[in-house]
Amino acid sequence: MTQQNSLFDIAINRAIKVLENTGCQFTVITPDGRQIGEIKTRKAKSEYRKGDVLNHVLPHIEKIKAGEIGFVPFGDFQQRSVASSLSSYCSRNWGLGSYTYETVDGGLSILRVL
Numbered sequence: 001m002t003q004q005n006s007l008f009d010i011a012i013n014r015a016i017k018v019l020e021n022t023g024c025q026f027t028v029i030t031p032d033g034r035q036i037g038e039i040k041t042r043k044a045k046s047e048y049r050k051g052d053v054l055n056h057v058l059p060h061i062e063k064i065k066a067g068e069i070g071f072v073p074f075g076d077f078q079q080r081s082v083a084s085s086l087s088s089y090c091s092r093n094w095g096l097g098s099y100t101y102e103t104v105d106g107g108l109s110i111l112r113v114l
Helices: 003-021 052-061 079-094
Strands: 069-072 097-104 106-110
Touching: 052 069, 052 079, 079 097, 079 106
Parallel strands: none
Antiparallel strands: 069 106, 097 106
């Protein structure tokens, strides 16, 4: 082990000790490829059944052509869920940058650009 590697190990170990002592979750990948620590993630549980929000959104947008404006009401869904479903569908099916939307009273107004 060279002196440089030894100094790197000392610095990395100090940083890890600080992270551990502050209760942080972390993953460090050292220059030689060692992985230290682990970030534990869990997927947030949706408050709606799979497909419910998309089934609400689709009838309002599936026939919109480039240059047209549509409106998607929130209905019984939260604004963030409707916006997420709208963005996901439009990006996947129309392409990134092909639409823009804004929150208006009671829903989302969407303009299909491309």
